[in-house]
Amino acid sequence: MADPQHQQRHPTQNLLQQKGGPSTSQVIAVVTLLPVGGVLLFLAGLTLAGSLIGLALTTPLFLIFSPVLVPAAITIGLAVLGFLSSGAFGVTALSSFSWIVNYFRQAKGPAKETMGFMRDRAKEAGQKVQDTARS
Template identity: 55%
Template sequence: MGDRDRARERHTIEAMRDLLPEKEPSASQALAVATLLPLGGGLLALAGLTLLGSVIGLALLTPLLLLFSPVLVPAALLVALTVAGVLTSGALGLTGLSSIWYLLKQARGMVQKAPEQMENAKRRVGEAAQAARSRAEETKRA
């Protein structure tokens, strides 16, 4: 039995060596673990305390909530509708302002392009008039 125990122990040691990394962690990795481990633990403790406080507060305030629910439910509904109205108003206001801003930007672009477009229109009208004159002269000659 001694050989089996030694073989099993040797196998366990080899398996543990396979799990361990080949090289040592760097100093920055060790420093990160040393600073983040207490920080993570502290945050986990705060989360637990917050959960405990919430459960105790709920247990203590449940009778008051049941007693005052005929007043609290309409009040909560009123607050919810007011918040929804304010948020909707803000969203519609932002949409209106952005559409007006877009229209102003388009109008500015049109004003800047207007002289070029007028010149093109004048040139086309002149070309059309000249073409009409030449056709009229050709018609007279024929």
């Protein structure tokens, strides 16, 4: 049978069975955090109450002015959508132009070689025609 002194204990059991009670740092943490938590909870309740009162007061105004507010919101939404799509089209156009410029820059080297080759072939063909005409 295992010795009771060597049995493993859960860490919370060690805290609960400490001789001498909680440490000074634990007491200070509880003393400082309890009022802070209470104040924050109170402020959260005030904020909730203020939000509910504001909603109760403004709901009739929203219902009365909804024939104006709904079309205004739709108009503003469409305007924002137009500006965003305009910007997206502009960025797309700039990136397309950039791609085209880079493509032609890279294609310039092989094109020069091809043009030089074609020029040499044209000169040879012209020489052949001249030689044939002289003979």
